[in-house]
Each structure stands twice: as structure tokens, then as C-alpha cells.
Amino acid sequence: MTARRAIRPRDRLVVALGGNAIQRAHDHGTWRESVRRMRGTARVLAALVGPGRELIVTHGNGPQVGRLLREAELGAREVPPPPLHVLGAESEGQLGYLIAQELGAALARRGVRRTVVPIVSRTEVAPRDPAFRRPTKPVGQFYPASEARKLRARLGWTLAEDRERGGWRRVVPSPEPVGWVEAPAVRAMLDAGLGARCVFVVSGGGGVPVVRRGATLTGVDAVIDKDRAAALVARAVGASTLAIVTDVPGAAVGFGTPDVRWLGGVSRAELARYARAGEFGAGSMGPKVEAGLRFLRAGGHRFLISDIPTLPAALAGRAGTRVPR
Ligand code: ADP
Numbered sequence: 001m002t003a004r005r006a007i008r009p010r011d012r013l014v015v016a017l018g019g020n021a022i023q024r025a026h027d028h029g030t031w032r033e034s035v036r037r038m039r040g041t042a043r044v045l046a047a048l049v050g051p052g053r054e055l056i057v058t059h060g061n062g063p064q065v066g067r068l069l070r071e072a073e074l075g076a077r078e079v080p081p082p083p084l085h086v087l088g089a090e091s092e093g094q095l096g097y098l099i100a101q102e103l104g105a106a107l108a109r110r111g112v113r114r115t116v117v118p119i120v121s122r123t124e125v126a127p128r129d130p131a132f133r134r135p136t137k138p139v140g141q142f143y144p145a146s147e148a149r150k151l152r153a154r155l156g157w158t159l160a161e162d163r164e165r166g167g168w169r170r171v172v173p174s175p176e177p178v179g180w181v182e183a184p185a186v187r188a189m190l191d192a193g194l195g196a197r198c199v200f201v202v203s204g205g206g207g208v209p210v211v212r213r214g215a216t217l218t219g220v221d222a223v224i225d226k227d228r229a230a231a232l233v234a235r236a237v238g239a240s241t242l243a244i245v246t247d248v249p250g251a252a253v254g255f256g257t258p259d260v261r262w263l264g265g266v267s268r269a270e271l272a273r274y275a276r277a278g279e280f281g282a283g284s285m286g287p288k289v290e291a292g293l294r295f296l297r298a299g300g301h302r303f304l305i306s307d308i309p310t311l312p313a314a315l316a317g318r319a320g321t322r323v324p325r
């Protein structure tokens with residue numbers, strides 16, 4: 001062991017990027033726009049990488065997979081539409097490429113010699129997961145009621161009404177991730193010291209959901225919550241820090257009320273108490289907090305929630321929501 005390592009323990013950091021790191025609500029979703037967004041994110045991430053720190057990146061894919069679904073739908077007369085799990089793999093490919101391009105360039109500009117290595121990942125789910133009987137996760141675009149009825153009859157989709165936004169959307173199961181298929185390979189590479197030479201991009205969009213039947217893994221039409229998958233990734237690589245990066249600077253209590261209070265340093269017990277009290281949005285902040293608590297219970301050292309601009313200060317212990325073990 002070198003002297004430097006003895007003084008400064010290595011930080012193995014997993015950063016989970018929310019969809020907005022790449023595409024925002026009012027964006028058109030053009031490639032140029034995605035490049036611009038990612039460039040800003042990459043600049044911040046690159047500055048975090050250094051001798052004392054390894055970086056593993058994971059990310060959401062909501063807007064991208066929504067667009068691929070729409071393309072498949074519009075092109076169906078000419079090109080057979082691929083199943084949702086294949087679109088998930090496509091989104092991992094395109095986002096892995098984007099992150100490799102931009103983060104690779106940002107690292108090189110700082111003189112950091114690390115190769116960004118995207119890995120199309122699969123996430124195992126249980127075939128009997130109750131989520132398969134009760135699809136809840138909306139994907140893709142909104143349809144009027146008449147179109148929703150047709151899609152249900154023609155394609156066997158489950159559709160649910162979104163009263164707030166006035167329309168129907170396809171809903172798919174969101175099963176619990178139980179295993180990350182590529183974990184042994186990535187873990188072995190990190191254990192061999194490759195974390196000092198590579199930044200791995202893994203489990204994009206939560207990974208492609210697969211079920212195991214004997215020796216075969218079969219893709220299934222479902223989506224995996226990227227925050228839950230991030231907890232799995234962080235545990236699998238033995239991360240010291242899990243940072244979930246989103247579009248707000250942290251978690252808050254009384255969110256959306258005049259008495260909102262942003263959480264800074266907070267204990268695990270306190271955070272768990274707020275979660276039980278229902279302080280965190282069910283499909284948004286809730287899964288992040290849950291993921292963090294799981295990671296810490298499994299031996300992680302610290303859990304952070306922040307937005308991209310706040311991330312460096314959050315890592316330095318000065319901003320964001322910070323939860324120690
Ligand atoms: P991501 O793409 O990063 O997963 P989400 O929209 O799923 O983003 O989650 C972030 C959102 O969670 C915030 O924009 C905010 O509106 C919402 N949210 C719900 N409850 C809270 C809370 N208690 N504190 C902070 N944000 C919250």
C-alpha cells in the first residue's frame with residue numbers, strides 16, 4: 001500500500017444522474033440539446049475525479065425511452081417495433097455513448113487519464129414479483145380515451161388515466177431489482193485497480209429487466225426504478241459514497257408548503273422517520289431516500305442528495321442532504 005493511500009482512504013463514489021441531467025421538462029429532446037446539458041454535467045463530474053476518488057456513473061432514461069417508444073409506434077407500419085426491454089437497452093447505449101463522449105472530453109481537458117466505459121447492463125427481477133400483476137409506472141406519451149381503448153384491445157397494454165394532465169398513458173410493471181448481472185465483472189475490474197483508469201457507466205435506466213429461467217435470462221417488458229438500481233450498484237461495487245443527483249438541491253420536509261425545510265446533515269434514523277411520515281414524493285424523492293437508507297444499512301459510508309451545481313459542495317460536507325452511516 002502506498003503512503004498516499006494510507007493517509008487518504010479511497011473514495012469509491014457512485015453518482016446516479018436523474019433524467020434532467022440530460023433533458024429538462026421543456027427541452028425538445030434534440031441530440032444537440034442533450035449534448036449541451038451533458039457537457040455541463042460532465043464538467044462538474046470531471047472535477048470530482050482524482051487520485052483519491054473512483055467514479056462510477058449510473059443514470060435514468062425516462063425521456064429517452066419515451067422517445068424511442070414513440071419512434072417505434074410511428075414507424076410500426078414499416079419497421080417491426082422492438083419490445084420495451086430492447087428499447088431499454090437502446091437507451092442505455094445512446095446515453096452511455098453520450099456520457100462517454102462528454103465526460104471523456106471533460107476529463108481529458110483536465111488532464112485526467114481515465115477511459116469512460118459504458119456497459120449495457122441487465123438487472124434481474126423475480127418472475128413472481130407482485131409488480132407484474134399491478135403495472136404502475138407510466139411510460140411514453142399521453143393518449144385520448146378513445147385511442148387508449150384501441151391500444152388496450154390491439155396491443156394488450158395496460159393504460160391508466162392521469163387526471164391532472166388530462167390523458168391516458170401506458171403503465172408497465174416496476175419490479176424490485178434483485179441482482180445486477182454484470183456486477184461480478186465490474187467488481188473484479190475495480191478490485192484489480194481499474195477504477196484508477198476507468199469511469200464505468202452502468203445500469204442505465206435501472207438496467208434492462210431480465211428474469212432467470214434455469215440458465216437463461218429473458219428480457220421482460222417492465223422498467224426498473226433507477227434509484228433502487230443505484231442502491232444495488234453502489235452495494236455491488238462496495239461504494240463508500242452514493243450521491244443521487246436530481247433537479248432539486250436536496251430532500252426537504254414540508255415540500256411544496258410554505259414551511260418547507262431543506263435537509264442538510266441528517267441522521268439515518270431521522271431520515272427514516274421522515275420517510276415513514278410520508279414527507280417524500282412516492283415516485284420521485286421517496287425512492288431516492290429509500291435507496292440511500294438501503295445503501296447505508298448495507299454498510300455504505302455516506303449518502304448524498306443534491307443537484308449538479310451543488311454536488312461538489314455536498315461531497316465537501318457543506319450543502320445538499322447528507323446522511324452518514
Ligand atoms: P429524477 O429524474 O432525478 O429521478 P424525480 O422527479 O423523480 O427526478 O425526483 C425529483 C423531484 O422530487 C423533485 O423535482 C421534487 O419535485 C420531488 N419531491 C417530492 N418530494 C420531495 C421532497 N420531500 N423534497 C424534495 N423534492 C421532492
Ligand code: MG
Pocket residue numbers: 018283284
Ligand atoms: Mg425519478
